[in-house]
Each structure stands twice: as C-alpha cells, then as structure tokens.
Amino acid sequence: MENKKKSTIKDIAAVLGLTPSAVSKALNDHPRISEKTKIAVKEAAIQLDYQPNYLSSALRKGKSNLVGVIIPRVNSHFFSSVVENIEKVLNLNGYNIIMTQSNELYAKECQEIDTLLKIQVDGIIASMANETTNLEYYQKIKSKTELVLFDRGEEELNVDYVGIDDYKSSHLVVDHLVSQNCNRIAHIAGFQHIRIYKERIRGYKDALEKWNLESKENWIIESNLRLEDGRRIMQQLLGSSERPDAVYVAGDIAALGALQVLLENNIKVPEEIALIGFSDEPFTSLTQPSISTVNQHSDQIGKLTAEAFLERMKNPKKKTINRIILEPELIIRQSSDKKK
Amino acid sequence: MENKKKSTIKDIAAVLGLTPSAVSKALNDHPRISEKTKIAVKEAAIQLDYQPNYLSSALRKGKSNLVGVIIPRVNSHFFSSVVENIEKVLNLNGYNIIMTQSNELYAKECQEIDTLLKIQVDGIIASMANETTNLEYYQKIKSKTELVLFDRGEEELNVDYVGIDDYKSSHLVVDHLVSQNCNRIAHIAGFQHIRIYKERIRGYKDALEKWNLESKENWIIESNLRLEDGRRIMQQLLGSSERPDAVYVAGDIAALGALQVLLENNIKVPEEIALIGFSDEPFTSLTQPSISTVNQHSDQIGKLTAEAFLERMKNPKKKTINRIILEPELIIRQSSDKKK
DNA sequence: CTGAAAGCGCTAACAA
DNA sequence: TTGTTAGCGCTTTCAG
Numbered sequence: 001m002e003n004k005k006k007s008t009i010k011d012i013a014a015v016l017g018l019t020p021s022a023v024s025k026a027l028n029d030h031p032r033i034s035e036k037t038k039i040a041v042k043e044a045a046i047q048l049d050y051q052p053n054y055l056s057s058a059l060r061k062g063k064s065n066l067v068g069v070i071i072p073r074v075n076s077h078f079f080s081s082v083v084e085n086i087e088k089v090l091n092l093n094g095y096n097i098i099m100t101q102s103n104e105l106y107a108k109e110c111q112e113i114d115t116l117l118k119i120q121v122d123g124i125i126a127s128m129a130n131e132t133t134n135l136e137y138y139q140k141i142k143s144k145t146e147l148v149l150f151d152r153g154e155e156e157l158n159v160d161y162v163g164i165d166d167y168k169s170s171h172l173v174v175d176h177l178v179s180q181n182c183n184r185i186a187h188i189a190g191f192q193h194i195r196i197y198k199e200r201i202r203g204y205k206d207a208l209e210k211w212n213l214e215s216k217e218n219w220i221i222e223s224n225l226r227l228e229d230g231r232r233i234m235q236q237l238l239g240s241s242e243r244p245d246a247v248y249v250a251g252d253i254a255a256l257g258a259l260q261v262l263l264e265n266n267i268k269v270p271e272e273i274a275l276i277g278f279s280d281e282p283f284t285s286l287t288q289p290s291i292s293t294v295n296q297h298s299d300q301i302g303k304l305t306a307e308a309f310l311e312r313m314k315n316p317k318k319k320t321i322n323r324i325i326l327e328p329e330l331i332i333r334q335s336s337d338k339k340k
Numbered sequence: 341m342e343n344k345k346k347s348t349i350k351d352i353a354a355v356l357g358l359t360p361s362a363v364s365k366a367l368n369d370h371p372r373i374s375e376k377t378k379i380a381v382k383e384a385a386i387q388l389d390y391q392p393n394y395l396s397s398a399l400r401k402g403k404s405n406l407v408g409v410i411i412p413r414v415n416s417h418f419f420s421s422v423v424e425n426i427e428k429v430l431n432l433n434g435y436n437i438i439m440t441q442s443n444e445l446y447a448k449e450c451q452e453i454d455t456l457l458k459i460q461v462d463g464i465i466a467s468m469a470n471e472t473t474n475l476e477y478y479q480k481i482k483s484k485t486e487l488v489l490f491d492r493g494e495e496e497l498n499v500d501y502v503g504i505d506d507y508k509s510s511h512l513v514v515d516h517l518v519s520q521n522c523n524r525i526a527h528i529a530g531f532q533h534i535r536i537y538k539e540r541i542r543g544y545k546d547a548l549e550k551w552n553l554e555s556k557e558n559w560i561i562e563s564n565l566r567l568e569d570g571r572r573i574m575q576q577l578l579g580s581s582e583r584p585d586a587v588y589v590a591g592d593i594a595a596l597g598a599l600q601v602l603l604e605n606n607i608k609v610p611e612e613i614a615l616i617g618f619s620d621e622p623f624t625s626l627t628q629p630s631i632s633t634v635n636q637h638s639d640q641i642g643k644l645t646a647e648a649f650l651e652r653m654k655n656p657k658k659k660t661i662n663r664i665i666l667e668p669e670l671i672i673r674q675s676s677d678k679k680k
Numbered sequence: 681c682t683g684a685a686a687g688c689g690c691t692a693a694c695a696a
Numbered sequence: 697t698t699g700t701t702a703g704c705g706c707t708t709t710c711a712g
Contacts, residue, residue: 006484008704008705008706009705009706010705010706018682019682019683020705020706020707021682021683021684021706021707021708022682022683024705024707024708025681025682032681032682033681033682034682049480049483051454051458051484052458052705053399053460053704053705053706054459054460055398055399055404055459055460055704055706056688056704056705056707057705057706058688058706059393059395059396059687059688059704059705060705060707060708061688061707061708062688064395074414074415074439075414075415075420075421077415080414080420083414084443098438098439099438099439099440101424103424114391118391118392118394119395119406119436120393120395140389143389144346144389144391256626282623283622283626286596286623286626286627287626288627288628348688348689348690349689349690350689350690358699359698359699359700360691361698361700361701362698362699364689364690364691364692365691365692365698368691372697372698373697373698374698377697377698392690393688393689393690395688395690396688396689396690396691396704397689397690397691398690398704399688399689399690399704399705399706400690400692400703400704401690401691402704
C-alpha cells in the first residue's frame with residue numbers, strides 16, 4: 001500500500017537547503033526572492049507533489065478564503081443556478097465556496113451556520129429557510145463575520161441584499177390575468193412571515209384593488225408551497241362555494257400540485273381556471289399545459305450577490321447597506337393564455 | 341458598528357483563571373477534568389459566544405472532519421439526492437461535507453480536487469465527470485487521502501464503489517420493449533469510455549442477441565446525453581432509412597430531448613416509437629406522455645456510499661476493495677406502455 | 681536576497 | 697485534577 005504522505009514547505013526547504021520561510025516567500029512570489037530560487041522552489045514543489053495546506057495558512061493569516069453559501073434546497077433550478085453563478089464570480093476572486101442546504105428547516109439552518117462559523121469562513125451568503133422566523137442565528141453571523149442575503153432575506157437584519165421586486169411581480173401576474181378576462185383570482189401564497197411572500201400578497205391585493213376586483217380573504221391561503229400544499233389547497237378552492245377562475249401560486253412546485261388536481265378533476269386550464277406559478281423552474285415548460293410563471297433572473301442574482309459580497313469584503317466597515325432589486329419578468333405559457 | 345470579535349479558549353481561560361489546555365480538555369469532556377470546571381467552562385463559553393476554531397484543531401489533530409463530495413451536476417435529482425443521503429449519514433458521524441460540482445468538465449473537476457486537498461479534507465467521495473478520461477487526478481487523491489466513488493467510477497482506480505448493475509438495467513429495458521412488440525431498438529448511449537455507459541451498451545447488445553434481434557451499429561449513438569444531444573440524435577434517427585420502433589436513452593435529460601423531437605414530428609409515442617430513459621428524474625413523470633425510466637435508488641446509493649467511506653476511515657489500510665452493486669428497477673410509464 | 685524566530689488557536693504528552 | 701510545554705504548517709516581522 002502506498003503511503004499517504006503529504007509534503008510540506010519544510011520538505012521542499014530540506015531538498016534545496018533553504019529555510020521554510022524562504023520557500024514560503026518563493027511560493028507566494030514575494031518580490032524580495034530571486035527568480036532563480038523561485039524557479040527552483042516551484043520545480044521542487046512539483047517534484048514532491050506539494051499541496052499547500054489551507055488550514056495552516058488560513059490559521060496564520062486569519063483568512064480562510066472560504067465562503068459559506070446556505071440555500072433552502074439544492075434541488076431547485078433557481079437556487080442551484082444562483083449558487084453556480086456565485087461560485088463562478090467568487091472563484092475568479094480567489095474564494096472557494098462551501099454550499100450547504102437547510103432543507104427549509106430552521107434547526108438544520110442553525111446547525112449549518114454553526115458549522116460554517118467553526119470552519120472560519122470569511123463570510124456567509126444565504127437565502128433563508130421557510131421555517132425561519134427567529135433571526136437570532138443570523139444576528140450571530142453578523143456579529144462574527146460578513147453576511148449577504150439573496151431572495152429570502154429580511155430587512156430588519158440590515159445587510160446587503162439582492163432579489164427581485166416581488167410586489168411588482170404580483171402586479172404583472174394580476175394584470176395579465178385580468179387581460180385574460182379573469183376576475184376571480186385566488187392566491188396560493190407563501191407564509192406571510194417571510195418578506196418576499198408578504199410582498200407578493202401585498203402586490204396581489206393592491207393589483208386587485210387597482211382593477212376593482214373583490215379580494216376575498218379565503219382566496220389567499222398561506223402554506224409551505226410544497227407539492228402537496230398546492231394539491232391540498234387547490235382541492236380546497238375547488239370545494240369552496242365560490243370557485244376562482246384563476247389561481248396565482250407563489251411557487252412553481254405548488255403550482256404543479258395545483259395543476260395536477262385541476263387535471264384530475266377534468267377542469268380545463270386555462271379556460272375554466274387559469275394558473276400562474278413563480279420561479280421559472282424548468283419543469284414548468286414540460287407540463288401539459290405548460291405553466292406560466294415569473295422569471296427571477298437567477299444568473300443575475302448570483303452574479304450580483306457575489307459582487308456585493310466582494311465589495312463588502314473589501315470594505316467591511318462600510319455602514320451603508322446595498323439593496324439590489326431586479327425587475328421580474330412574466331413568462332406567459334399555456335396555463336394562462338386563453339387565446340392560443 | 342459592532343466588533344467582529346471571535347473569542348478563543350484563551351479568553352475563556354482568562355475569565356476563569358484557568359489555562360487554555362484545561363479549557364480545551366473541559367470542552368472536549370476529557371475524563372480527568374472535574375465536573376465543576378467543565379460546567380464553569382461551558383457556561384463561560386456560552387457567555388462569550390465561543391465558537392471552536394476548526395482550522396486550528398484540525399491542524400493540530402491532523403484531521404479536519406471534512407469530507408469533499410464531487411458530483412457532475414447539483415441540479416439533478418439523482419445526484420442531489422445521493423448527496424443529501426451521504427450528508428445525513430456523515431453528519432451523524434461527526435463529519436461535515438463540502439459539496440462541489442464539476443459541471444461535467446474535466447478542468448473544473450481537477451480544480452475542485454486541488455481545492456479539496458488544500459482544505460485538507462479527510463477524504464473525497466466522487467462521481468466522475470463525463471469528460472474525464474485521464475485518471476491522473478484521481479490517482480493523486482488516492483495518494484493523499486481516502487477516495488470512494490459512486491455511480492460514475494472506473495474499476496482501474498481500485499477503490500470502494502457503490503452503483504447499480506448497469507448491464508442488467510439494459511436487459512430490463514430491452515426485455516420490456518420486446519414485450520411491447522418492439523424489434524428495432526436503438527440506443528442513445530453515453531460515451532463508451534465511461535464504464536457505466538459501456539456496461540449499458542454491452543447489456544443492450546447482449547439483450548438484443550438474446551432475443552435474436554438485429555443490432556445495427558448506426559443504432560448506437562454515443563453522446564454527452566444533454567438535452568440538445570437527445571434532440572440531435574433523435575432527428576438523425578428519424579431521418580435514417582431504417583427507423584427504429586423504440587429508443588432506449590441512457591439518460592433522462594436526453595430522453596426528454598428525444599421526446600420533444602418525436603412530438604414535434606407528430607410521431608405517436610409509444611405506438612410508433614417507444615421511449616425509455618434512465619435515472620428516474622422527477623420530470624419524467626410530468627411529460628406528456630410520461631417517460632419510462634430506470635430507478636437507480638439514489639437514497640440507497642447515498643447511504644451505502646457514506647457507510648463505505650466511514651468503514652474506510654476506520655480501516656485505511658484495509659486492502660480489500662468494497663464494490664456494492666444494487667439492483668436497478670424499471671419504471672414503466674406511458675412512453676413505452678402500449679396497452680394503456 | 682535569505683534566515684531566525686515568533687505565533688495563529690488548539691491539543692496532547694508529560695509534569696506537578 | 698490542573699498546568700507546562702511543544703508543535704501542527706505556514707506567514708511575517710525583523711535581522712543579517
């Protein structure tokens with residue numbers, strides 16, 4: 001069995017008859033080291049299959065160049081695309097990311113935060129779990145390191161944030177539904193304690209008012225927006241005395257559940273009931289009928305979030321908070337387009 | 341602006357009039373420390389909002405309790421579910437995972453490997469990128485730390501492996517298609533240089549032979565199995581002089597592309613051409629018609645891979661290699677079921 | 681241009 | 697039961 005031996009700068013130093021400090025400087029292209037020794041050192045490093053030890057240099061420098069990224073679920077196109085773009089930008093700037101998922105659970109989120117802090121990440125980029133109402137752990141992050149939020153973030157935390165205009169999204173949705181002659185529009189909403197969902201509800205209500213449409217309280221139903229939530233609530237809406245003629249769902253997965261129930265009940269979509277989701281998950285274009293939805297520009301969000309983070313790292317003491325709000329884009333598909 | 345100050349065992353020691361080493365022992369429940377001081381230390385740790393520093397303890401102990409996980413793409417149900425299950429098991433055993441994705445690119449994979457090695461992970465769990473043919477970097481992992489592979493793994497590397505029986509999968513698929521009276525079965529394959537795809541091709545050929553069906557070389561087309569590959573190859577097959585009456589695709593995404601082309605050409609699925617994919621990605625049940633596919637038991641693979649890793653950590657010198665091969669399961673949906 | 685020495689935060693012998 | 701000391705691998709003054 002081969003030996004799992006890792007070589008260190010000491011080994012390189014020994015081979016070349018130098019001191020570890022000289023080797024360290026050579027490897028880091030320190031200006032006051034001769035080109036000759038630099039070349040020799042780098043040569044030897046390759047020979048010995050030298051791999052720098054992050055732990056020790058991070059410990060010494062007090063900087064790990066690691067960034068923790070916490071997302072609710074990895075298996076969602078929106079979040080994984082955001083992370084991909086964050087990673088792209090941060091890698092170019094010498095950072096590596098540690099991606100973790102909360103699975104929408106508060107307890108898991110807290111655990112992940114603690115782990116990341118123990119690992120001594122240089123900062124944390126996060127989108128909060130649905131369950132999270134207690135901001136204590138996020139305050140803890142703030143007291144120990146840098147924090148930037150995207151999509152699901154609360155204003156009270158007073159940190160840099162990148163997201164879309166959720167209020168406006170609802171207007172786009174309602175305006176479009178009205179143009180399709182819908183006037184009994186229900187909203188399968190996310191939990192009101194989360195800012196983005198609250199904004200979507202607020203936008204929905206204001207848009208209804210704008211068009212002089214009635215806004216029934218039992219047409220706004222909050223939930224976790226899982227598949228089964230969409231199914232359950234759609235069933236509930238179908239059973240109610242006053243059926244809506246359109247349903248605006250604050251998440252695509254729940255919209256899919258709602259669609260399943262509609263089809264199982266032989267209800268024509270969009271003719272009898274129109275349907276609109278949120279996030280532009282890829283599967284929305286695969287269903288029959290395809291689901292109209294709102295594009296959140298995950299690539300832009302990822303890029304801008306990473307840039308906000310880098311900016312914050314350069315200037316940790318800056319007091320002004322950066323809030324970047326992108327324009328949402330309505331994607332009209334079969335589930336809400338009666339003309340086709 | 342609040343101070344981003346992290347407290348250390350020194351701070352705790354100072355508060356209680358102890359030495360750092362005593363505090364360290366107390367925090368780690370060392371037996372030769374009195375209950376009284378343990379309680380006092382833990383109390384003070386909470387007061388000071390103490391967060392252990394992984395870097396230093398890892399450096400000292402030569403063990404980071406970090407495990408690197410490299411997957412081709414995070415945005416695939418199969419891989420994200422495997423990772424989720426790996427994480428579950430490893431967390432229970434005191435490990436944290438660092439999840440990275442190669443995006444199917446060899447260069448990215450090498451970069452991720454180097455990063456993980458620098459971070460001094462205690463081991464790496466990986467599923468290889470499609471592009472990877474040069475095993476040099478995997479040899480490098482082996483020479484520095486522990487390695488366990490799942491799904492996409494090569495036998496020559498001679499490391500612990502968890503996967504399904506790909507050869508048998510193809511038999512299940514072909515047997516089923518034959519039962520549906522298909523006898524001109526094409527195969528949109530993965531690249532032959534990857535063992536699992538080679539096995540699927542081998543199984544496909546042997547199964548055809550078993551049923552005395554002709555096996556045309558231009559009915560086996562290798563590709564990257566992306567959506568556009570599925571589209572392109574399906575188009576090619578439709579244009580060929582001898583059209584198949586069934587297509588077995590080695591990946592669900594490519595199968596989706598193939599389905600799109602079939603529908604665009606008004607070909608009845610499964611009546612004119614039957615279709616079967618691979619991996620049981622959730623969207624396969626959403627398409628119209630839904631896509632038959634092969635279930636790879638991602639949860640089991642994740643769990644068993646993590647257990648194999650833990651076993652290896654307990655006994656790094658063990659020479660015998662563990663190869664765990666699970667039974668595949670054919671999931672019959674509309675795209676291949678003519679009776680419905 | 682290179683060397684000597686100290687130290688990041690923590691742990692583990694060995695002493696006391 | 698607690699303290700002393702040395703050191704994990706690397707960086708960084710400060711000397712030479």
